[in-house]
Amino acid sequence: MNLSNILTMIGGLALFLYGMHILGNALTKVSGSRMESLLAKMTDSPLKGVALGAGITAIIQSSSAATVMVVGCVNSGIMQLGQAVGIIMGANIGTTITSWFLSLSGIKSDNILLTLLKPETFSPLLSMIGVLFLLFSKSERKKEVGGILLGFSILMFGMDTMGNAMEPLKDMPGFTRLFLAFSNPVMGMIAGCVLTALMQSSSASIGILQALCMTGTIPYAAVLPIIMGQNIGTCITALLSSIGTNTHAKRAAFIHLYFNLIGTLLFMGSFYTLHAFIPFRFPAQTATPAGIAAIHSCFNILATIVLLPFSGKLVKLAIISVRERSTSKPLAHSNPLAALSYMDKRFLDNPSLALSQCHKAADAMMALANEAVSGALSLLFDYQTAKEDAVTELRNCVEKYEDAINDYMSQIGRCPLSANDWEELVYLQHCVCDIERIAGYSSNILESVRKMKKKDIHFSKEAKTELCTYCDIILALMKHAMGYLESHSQDDAEEAIQLAHEQDCMEKRMLKSHKRRLKKGKCSVSLGFILADLLSHCRKITEHSLHVTHALPPILPAQRRYPETLR
Numbered sequence: 001m002n003l004s005n006i007l008t009m010i011g012g013l014a015l016f017l018y019g020m021h022i023l024g025n026a027l028t029k030v031s032g033s034r035m036e037s038l039l040a041k042m043t044d045s046p047l048k049g050v051a052l053g054a055g056i057t058a059i060i061q062s063s064s065a066a067t068v069m070v071v072g073c074v075n076s077g078i079m080q081l082g083q084a085v086g087i088i089m090g091a092n093i094g095t096t097i098t099s100w101f102l103s104l105s106g107i108k109s110d111n112i113l114l115t116l117l118k119p120e121t122f123s124p125l126l127s128m129i130g131v132l133f134l135l136f137s138k139s140e141r142k143k144e145v146g147g148i149l150l151g152f153s154i155l156m157f158g159m160d161t162m163g164n165a166m167e168p169l170k171d172m173p174g175f176t177r178l179f180l181a182f183s184n185p186v187m188g189m190i191a192g193c194v195l196t197a198l199m200q201s202s203s204a205s206i207g208i209l210q211a212l213c214m215t216g217t218i219p220y221a222a223v224l225p226i227i228m229g230q231n232i233g234t235c236i237t238a239l240l241s242s243i244g245t246n247t248h249a250k251r252a253a254f255i256h257l258y259f260n261l262i263g264t265l266l267f268m269g270s271f272y273t274l275h276a277f278i279p280f281r282f283p284a285q286t287a288t289p290a291g292i293a294a295i296h297s298c299f300n301i302l303a304t305i306v307l308l309p310f311s312g313k314l315v316k317l318a319i320i321s322v323r324e325r326s327t328s329k330p331l332a333h334s335n336p337l338a339a340l341s342y343m344d345k346r347f348l349d350n351p352s353l354a355l356s357q358c359h360k361a362a363d364a365m366m367a368l369a370n371e372a373v374s375g376a377l378s379l380l381f382d383y384q385t386a387k388e389d390a391v392t393e394l395r396n397c398v399e400k401y402e403d404a405i406n407d408y409m410s411q412i413g414r415c416p417l418s419a420n421d422w423e424e425l426v427y428l429q430h431c432v433c434d435i436e437r438i439a440g441y442s443s444n445i446l447e448s449v450r451k452m453k454k455k456d457i458h459f460s461k462e463a464k465t466e467l468c469t470y471c472d473i474i475l476a477l478m479k480h481a482m483g484y485l486e487s488h489s490q491d492d493a494e495e496a497i498q499l500a501h502e503q504d505c506m507e508k509r510m511l512k513s514h515k516r517r518l519k520k521g522k523c524s525v526s527l528g529f530i531l532a533d534l535l536s537h538c539r540k541i542t543e544h545s546l547h548v549t550h551a552l553p554p555i556l557p558a559q560r561r562y563p564e565t566l567r
Contacts, residue, residue: 005165012161012211017204019155025416026147046311049086050093050304057094064201064237065349066091067256071241072346075249081318084252085311089259089304092231096297098203101152102159102210103289123160127153140419162211182222183283185268192229202234206296210289220291221283224271227295228264235260241346251318258317263303336397339364343408351415355424358408362428362435365401366482366548368394369439373478373541376445377471380534381464383453391442398439405432431485434544438478441537441544448530448537460522463531466510473503474538481545493549500542507535 057066070087073079079087126149133146182188196205209226212218235257242253275283307314339361347354372394375387409429417425452458459467477499483492514531517523 002168005168009162009165012158012165013208015154015158016162016207016211017158019151019153019158020201020204020207022147022151023155026144026151046086046089046308049083050090050308053087053090053092054094055090056087057091058097063091063095063203064234066094067235067238067253068241068346069350069353070256071238071245071249071252072344074252075242075245075341075344075346081248081251081255082312082315085255085259085314086308088252088256089308089311092260092300093297093304095203095234096293096300099206099210099293099296100290102156102207103293104156123153123156126150127157144418159207159211162208182226183219185225185228185272188222188225189229189232189264189268192226192231193233194229195226196230196233197236200234200237200240202230205230205233206292210292213287213289213292216286218287219283220285220287220295223287223292224283224295225268227292227299228268231260231299232257232264247322247324250322251315254318254321255314258314258321259303259307262314263299263307266306267299267303336368336394337400340401340404343404345411348411348415351412351417352421354408354412354415355417355421355428358405358412359424359428361401361405361408362431363482363486365398365405365432366435366438366485368398368401369435369442370475370478370482372398372439372442373445374475376442376449377474379446379449380452380459380467380471383449388446388449391446395439395443398436402432402436431548434547438541438544441541444537445534448533451530452527455526457524457527457530459527459531460517462513463510463517463523463527466506466513467534470503470506470510470538473499473506474541477503477542478545481548484549496546496549500546503538503542507539510535 053066053070056069057063067088070079070084070091074081074084130146130149130151130153133142134150137143137146182191192205192209195208196202199205206227209223209230213223235253238253238256242250274280342357342360342364343354344357347357372391375391375394379387379391406429409425409432412425477496480492480496480499483489484496510531514523514528518525518528
């Protein structure tokens with residue numbers, strides 16, 4: 001094997017890995033928010049969890065990414081540890097699809113139908129279609145499809161290039177002896193485990209093994225233990241991802257390790273025990289890419305069938321391995337900052353899912369802002385120091401959400417996103433700004449309350465009744481804004497606009513009533529100034545709430561309360 005072959009092999013490997021990267025990113029963009037809906041359908045049934053895990057991995061073409069996603073879900077409290085087991089098992093099955101695609105490179109036949117399945121036949125055509133879609137299509141969906149076609153073509157071309165470059169190895173006795181040494185189960189497993197751990201991708205390491213097998217000198221006896229080791233080595237990604245997570249997330253990573261480790265030991269033990277008494281013929285035969293794909297699939301399917309009934313035992317084993325630390329505290333639902341854990345950095349490998357998690361955090365932020373405004377308005381009728389402190393604490397929490405969400409969104413913005421996801425990201429950026437300002441006006445309302453307390457002045461019974469109705473309108477409008485943020489329901493947007501009209505009418509009525517009371521001496525000028533401030537703060541709250549519902553543009557209109565359409 002000369003220098004030219006070595007350089008060609010390196011180039012083919014580079015194209016193979018780059019094509020896999022492009023394909024994974026393109027498939028993730030196309031899947032979009034469907035990933036969130038897939039996770040939402042997850043149930044307590046382990047069998048459905050297996051199907052879900054296989055489906056997700058088939059979409060994103062990476063069991064490592066799927067498992068890291070599961071670790072992130074467990075860490076953020078979205079998923080229970082028991083629910084993660086089935087998905088982890090299914091991810092191992094879903095990743096075998098890649099090896100079947102790669103096995104197409106090993107097709108050798110003059111049959112016209114089989115020739116059409118060869119990468120050198122269809123890759124150029126797919127790559128041309130992909131390039132045309134990327135360069136000339138105005139449709140975002142077609143551009144994403146073009147990325148998939150181009151990524152797949154580069155991957156297959158790199159695979160074929162590696163296979164051709166490695167062909168001279170079949171004439172090298174040293175290469176043959178090296179792989180015969182891997183016929184030793186322990187040596188083969190260690191080699192496969194180390195290769196996959198370094199690459200952090202079982203699909204990539206399986207692809208390299210399939211390319212090596214094209215030399216026609218590697219027997220199944222050497223391939224089998226390497227494949228088993230590759231299944232163990234792929235666990236390194238999840239284990240590394242679990243560093244710095246909570247106890248449950250670490251346990252999820254260990255479940256992935258134990259599933260592959262126990263499955264490998266059972267498979268290897270059973271195979272070599274049977275082989276000792278009933279010798280199989282195929283280990284001495286030359287391995288093919290399709291044969292490697294078949295072994296890879298059979299192992300993961302059989303391991304899932306055997307271990308799925310014992311999923312509870314795997315959870316217990318993980319619990320024993322990762323003990324609950326005394327400093328670890330379960331996520332409390334009463335903790336106002338709990339939703340910050342939704343924005344796990346592990347989700348950034350799937351930007352659409354990360355965006356949906358960011359949206360959930362924004363929903364929680366909006367709920368806190370609403371609660372802060374509600375608490376501040378309630379102090380107008382029943383002042384309590386504890387309530388005032390609670391409103392201040394909620395205001396501070398909203399600020400923490402703003403910083404965390406904006407930071408997370410900036411990271412999402414650097415990831416590949418579909419057109420719809422970009423639109424949603426921009427919408428969320430405006431919403432976070434508006435929500436923070438809504439909470440900010442709760443502090444302004446508190447300041448008005450403090451002025452009333454300091455001057456020891458109070459609204460009359462009639463004024464309180466009107467103010468109570470006015471506050472109810474504000475809170476109802478904010479509730480509909482929160483509903484729109486959560487589900488983009490047009491009904492919520494229309495209700496918010498209608499309530500804005502009611503608020504405007506109620507405000508005019510209150511100002512007239514105040515002037516009447518002022519003339520009769522039933523109200524003071526000081527209360528008039530405070531009332532004017534309160535109404536101004538509430539108008540701003542309404543404006544920002546309407547921005548959330550798209551009823552108003554995200555930039556505050558200057559020198560007016562509402563656009564003409566809302567008057």
